[in-house]
Amino acid sequence: MPMNPPLADWRGQRVWIVGASSGIGRELALQLDAAGALVAVSARRAAVLDSLPLSDAALRLPLDACAEGDWGRALATLRSAWGGVDVWVHCAADYQPTRAWQLDAPASVAALRVNLESVYLGLAAIVPALLAQGSGRLVLVASPAGYFGMPEALNYGPHKAAIINLAEILHYDLRDKGIAVHLVCPGFVATRLTERNDFAMPALQTPQAAARAIVRGLARGEFEIHFPRRFTLWLKCLRLLPFALRRRLLGLTGR
Ligand SMILES: NC(=O)c1ccc[n+]([C@@H]2O[C@H](COP(=O)([O-])OP(=O)(O)OC[C@H]3O[C@@H](n4cnc5c(N)ncnc54)[C@H](OP(=O)(O)O)[C@@H]3O)[C@@H](O)[C@H]2O)c1
Numbered sequence: 001m002p003m004n005p006p007l008a009d010w011r012g013q014r015v016w017i018v019g020a021s022s023g024i025g026r027e028l029a030l031q032l033d034a035a036g037a038l039v040a041v042s043a044r045r046a047a048v049l050d051s052l053p054l055s056d057a058a059l060r061l062p063l064d065a066c067a068e069g070d071w072g073r074a075l076a077t078l079r080s081a082w083g084g085v086d087v088w089v090h091c092a093a094d095y096q097p098t099r100a101w102q103l104d105a106p107a108s109v110a111a112l113r114v115n116l117e118s119v120y121l122g123l124a125a126i127v128p129a130l131l132a133q134g135s136g137r138l139v140l141v142a143s144p145a146g147y148f149g150m151p152e153a154l155n156y157g158p159h160k161a162a163i164i165n166l167a168e169i170l171h172y173d174l175r176d177k178g179i180a181v182h183l184v185c186p187g188f189v190a191t192r193l194t195e196r197n198d199f200a201m202p203a204l205q206t207p208q209a210a211a212r213a214i215v216r217g218l219a220r221g222e223f224e225i226h227f228p229r230r231f232t233l234w235l236k237c238l239r240l241l242p243f244a245l246r247r248r249l250l251g252l253t254g255r
Contacts, residue, residue, distance in 0.1 A: 002220060002221025002222065003171070003175075003221060003222065003223035004137070004175075004180035004181070004182060004221040004222070004223060005180055005221055006218070006219055006220055006221035007087070007137065007180075007218045007219060007221070008218075008219040009036075010032055010035035010036050010037040011035070011036035011037070012036065012037075012038065013032075013036075013037040013038065013086045013087055014037070014038045014040075014078075014082045014084060014085050014086045014087070015029075015032050015037045015038065015039050015040070015085075015086065015087040015088075015089065016040045016042065016061075016074075016078060016085050016087070016088050016089065016126075017029050017032075017039065017040070017041055017042065017089040017091060018042040018043070018063070018065055018088075018089065018090050018091060018092050018122060019042070019043055019065070019089075019090065019091030019092030019093065019141075020041035020042060020043055020049065020052070020091065021041070021043035021044070021045045021048040021049055021052075022043075022048070022191065022192055023091075023189065023191030023192055023193065023207050024091055024141065024186065024189055024191060024207050024210045024211060024214075025041075025043070025089065025091035025092075025141075026041075026052065026207065027207040027208050027210065027211035028089065028091070028211040028214055028215070029041050029052065029054065029058075030052070030053070030054070030211075031208075031211045031212065031215055032215070033054045033055055033058055035215070037087075038057055038058070038059075038082060039054060039055075039057075039058045039059075040058065040059040040060075040061055040078055040082075040085075041054070041058065041059070041060055041061070042060075042061045042062065042063045042065075042074060043062065043063075043092065044062060044063070044064050045062070046060070046062035049061075049062055059077070059078065059081060059082075061074040061077060061078065065090075065092045065114060065118035065121065065122060066113045066114055066117060066118050066121070067121075068121050068124075071121055071122055071124070071125035071126075072125055075125050075126065075129060079129070084129070084133050084136075085126065085129065085130070085136060086135070086136055086137060087136070087137040087139060088122070088126045088130075088136070088137070088138055088139065089139040089141070090118070090119050090122050090138075090139070090140050090141060091141045092114060092118055093114060093115045093141070093156075093159075093193070094110070094111055094114045094115065094193070095111070095115075095153075095155070095156045095193045095194075095196065096111065096155060096156075096196060097152035097153075097196055097197060097198070098152065098153075098154040098155045099151070099152065099154065100154060103154070107155065108154075108155050111155040111156065111159070112155070112159060115156065115159035115160070115163075116159040116162055116163065119140060119163060119166065123138070123170075126138070127170075127174070127179075130174075130179050131174075131177060131179070133178075134177070134178045135178045135179065136178070136179050136180075137179065137180040137181075137182065137218075138167075138170060138174070138179065138180070138181045138182070139182045139184060139214075139218070140163050140166065140167045140170075140181070140182070140183055140184065141163075141184045141186070142160040142161075142163035142164050142167065142183055142184065142185050143156070143157075143160040143185055143186065144185050144186075144187060144226065144231075144232055144235045145157040145160050146158075146159075146160030146161035146162070146163060146164045146185070147161075147164075147185075147235050147236065147238075147239045148235075148238065148239050148243075148246065149243075152197070163183070164183060164185070167181055167182075167183035167223075167224075168183075171223060180221075181223070182217065182218060182222065182223060182224075182225055183223060183224045183225070184214055184217070184224075184225045184226075185224060185225070185226040185227075185232060186205070186210050186213070186214075186226070186227060187202075187203050187204075187205065187226075187227060187228050187231040187232055188201035188202065188203060188204045188205065188231075189204070189205050189206070189207055189209075189210045190204055190205070190206060190207065191207055202231060203228050203230060203231035205227075205228060210227070213225065213227035213228070238250070
């Protein structure tokens with residue numbers, strides 16, 4: 001039994017993707033637009049949103065996901081244009097590889113704000129709207145970096161762990177109110193974020209493949225949409241191990 005109602009027919013679905021100017025969010029917007037959804041794209045860079053090759057019906061709603069007022073304004077525009085929203089995707093995030101000896105308070109706070117606080121700001125706007133509709137779907141993009149502590153992810157992994165936890169809570173609360181909740185945990189995807197990694201990324205995927213995997217997971221009604229499985233299932237097994245053993249198996253040491 002799928003944990004959420006499957007969504008395979010995108011025709012007429014009103015989809016709002018936040019973090020759609022590049023990477024996974026951009027590709028998802030293009031694929032859903034091509035599949036017949038009404039797509040609204042948000043991110044900070046308005047000119048990049050304008051340049052996305054979407055159909056004429058698409059809406060471009062520039063916003064800073066860390067600015068509370070921007071959410072209300074964007075949602076009001078969407079509701080007056082479409083009357084509601086069926087699917088909300090939160091994809092906005094930032095990542096800078098950081099080790100403990102590189103800690104810098106302003107950088108940590110900025111990362112926390114976009115990776116986690118912005119999710120709460122968005123939810124505070126969209127959840128009441130979906131509850132009033134009595135239907136809808138939340139798609140939160142986390143990461144396997146939230147499964148357990150990984151080096152370099154000091155200003156990223158803890159935020160993604162919180163989103164994994166948050167998605168489960170939202171699912172408990174909203175499932176019986178007609179609102180589906182999906183958690184997306186992609187392995188490595190070649191985007192602006194991962195350009196900053198200085199190591200060989202196993203099972204690296206294209207943003208196009210990542211967007212296709214998300215669409216597939218939604219069509220199956222999966223709660224956690226994780227991919228590629230040959231990588232994420234291995235990480236899930238590692239997560240079950242005691243920290244001391246996992247650390248030894250991964251050969252993790254401070255460099
Ligand atoms: N790439 C990977 O390997 C990977 C793996 C696991 C999970 N993820 C997750 O996948 C999601 C998408 O990441 P990506 O790899 O596609 O990165 P990306 O290409 O850098 O895309 C990030 C998006 O977030 C937007 N954004 C950042 N700060 C924002 C803000 N304050 N307000 C509004 N939008 C903001 C960016 O647009 P603007 O700069 O125009 O605002 C951009 O559209 C993220 O949640 C990331 O953590 C990625």
